[in-house]
Amino acid sequence: MNLLVLLKMAPDVVEELEIAPGGQGLDPDALRMALSESDDHALETALLIKERCGGTVTVLAVDAPEVDDALYTALAKGADRAVKLDTGEPEPPGTRAAADLLASVIAEGSDFPPTDLILTGTQAIDDLDGLVAPLVAHRLGWPYLGIVTEVAPEPAKKTASVVKEYSGGVRGRYEIDLPAVLGIQSAERPPRYVPVAKVRHAMKTARIETIAPLTLADGGAPRVQVLSMGKPVETGRALMIAGSPEEAAAELCGILAGRGVI
Numbered sequence: 001m002n003l004l005v006l007l008k009m010a011p012d013v014v015e016e017l018e019i020a021p022g023g024q025g026l027d028p029d030a031l032r033m034a035l036s037e038s039d040d041h042a043l044e045t046a047l048l049i050k051e052r053c054g055g056t057v058t059v060l061a062v063d064a065p066e067v068d069d070a071l072y073t074a075l076a077k078g079a080d081r082a083v084k085l086d087t088g089e090p091e092p093p094g095t096r097a098a099a100d101l102l103a104s105v106i107a108e109g110s111d112f113p114p115t116d117l118i119l120t121g122t123q124a125i126d127d128l129d130g131l132v133a134p135l136v137a138h139r140l141g142w143p144y145l146g147i148v149t150e151v152a153p154e155p156a157k158k159t160a161s162v163v164k165e166y167s168g169g170v171r172g173r174y175e176i177d178l179p180a181v182l183g184i185q186s187a188e189r190p191p192r193y194v195p196v197a198k199v200r201h202a203m204k205t206a207r208i209e210t211i212a213p214l215t216l217a218d219g220g221a222p223r224v225q226v227l228s229m230g231k232p233v234e235t236g237r238a239l240m241i242a243g244s245p246e247e248a249a250a251e252l253c254g255i256l257a258g259r260g261v262i
Helices: 037-053 067-077 095-108 132-140 196-205 245-258
Strands: 002-007 009-011 033-035 056-062 081-085 117-121 144-154 159-165 171-177 180-184 208-211
Touching (some): 002 037, 002 067, 002 132, 033 067, 037 056, 037 067, 037 117, 056 067, 056 095, 067 196, 067 208, 095 132, 132 144, 171 180
Parallel strands (some): 002 117, 056 081, 081 208, 117 180
Antiparallel strands (some): 009 033
16 A cells, blocks of 8 residues: 655744734744644554555655654654655745645656555644645545544545544544545554654665655735734733632632622
8 A cells, every 4th residue: 555644844843932022923033833733643554454455655755844853753653655745935835825735746646656655744734724635635626534543444446444433432433445644633542652763764774855846826815914922911810719528618608609600
């Protein structure tokens, strides 16, 4: 099976996030980028499928700060090929523009062999819209399922058994025709750890391919504009009630009664 994993870089929330002076985004000078967590699960899912069914895993990412680190790490984990899409623009494209770019290079076909499954994370923490996978599927005319937690391909039948997660602990199992696009919520097991030494070895022995810049009809302009961003404001309204359960309950009732709630 030929598996293609779409990767995206997102702000590393381990670091303190700072608002840019203009108030419309994060300060890039104080920002560290890391692979989106759900994309890491998509990569792990692809590697598990490769181990069980054979085939190849290709990772594809739009150029962004520190994306090379993520691509070399993917190669160190077991991916067979890493490709970077250079847009020729200083800023990463928005969700729709990125989906257009990714779908166009996949559909064009010269850079990628026929693909059986495209996997990517359900959503990233910097947008939470989860639209890349369904938009890519729409552009390609392929079936799509999102919030996926298990994938069991049946190459001979050109289908895959897929488990989709719903709220309230409900899960549904579907059979989907291949080729298809899947939005991965989580892999069957945590993403594998790869030693730094192995990543450095990949940097010396492997190669990241770069696809020439493509031009979008709309120039890649985002369709959603951020008007303002801000950190949570401290209000100091928390009231801690001490004492025994009976004393705390009596004080709480007194507070609620005094405010006309009860």
